[in-house]
Amino acid sequence: MVNSRSRQTNSAMRAQLIEAGIELLETDGPESLQARRVAAAAGASTMAVYTHFGGMTELLGAIVAEAFARFGAALSAVAPSADPVADFFVMGYAYRRYALDNPQRYRLMFGLATPSEPPATTHDFTAAPVTDAIGAETFEQLVTVVDRMIAAERIRADPIRDVAARLWSLIHGIVLLDLSGSFGAEDRAITQILIPATVDILVGMGADRTHIESSLTRAAETIFGRAD
Missing domain, CATH: 1.10.357.10 (Tetracycline Repressor, domain 2)
Known part of the structure; x- marks a missing residue:
């Protein structure tokens, strides 16, 4: 049960970071796609980008996907x-x-x-x-x-x-x-x-x-x- 809840939380945060990246991209352009700015827009710390994606390269790939x-x-x-x-x-x-x-x-x-x-x-x-x-x-x-x-x-x-x-x-x-x-x-x-x-x-x-x-x-x- 705990693992299931943890997976759901991780999935939700990944989705929030992707959505935040997409919204930043459209409003502020590609230069806004920085770990600090995307995490802040998702209501998370910068570490969330690295915890859930490993870094900005992987998050960018997820945004493109x-x-x-x-x-x-x-x-x-x-x-x-x-x-x-x-x-x-x-x-x-x-x-x-x-x-x-x-x-x-x-x-x-x-x-x-x-x-x-x-x-x-x-x-x-x-x-x-x-x-x-x-x-x-x-x-x-x-x-x-x-x-x-x-x-x-x-x-x-x-x-x-x-x-x-x-x-x-x-x-x-x-x-x-x-x-x-x-x-x-x-x-x-x-x-x-x-x-x-x-x-x-x-x-x-x-x-x-x-x-x-x-x-x-x-x-x-x-x-x-x-x-x-």
Whole structure:
């Protein structure tokens, strides 16, 4: 009973430190991710970081892992429909929305923020399914929807993981430029850049433009509750 209570207490403190780190990151930027500041925000002593994580490197890794878990939940919030291309567009919308709502978190997730001891991981997601890398499950979600698009003969049957990587690279690059303000305001990034570029790459992979437009309409109905 004592051990069980102790484990629950440890788990609760770990969760508090991770949450405090995420909140500090968003409000004060990556430079705020210091043991003293994170512990204080969690209502604990600095020693708690070392007791529960071993140090800031491990805590940073846990913050990134939690950020990716929430990212994955955002991408999978809508159940798959009969139209895999529409589902892909819904996922793309959720991807951009998560990044815009959590810009510092998004940058840290992809190694673009610079805390004092950033966690480093390198994996080739295109070679085979990766299960031991932070964020791998989010790439696998994209692989799944690409697999469905190919199985439905909506796009050319190139290697699935390569196609997923191409689409990820396109979306990620545009989102980063969007975060920097490169495309102005009023959602120009999505209406004038991201959607047209995505349609073009899918058409280049054999999709019928008219069918893609229909899928876009269905995606808008899912996202906004109406055709947009």
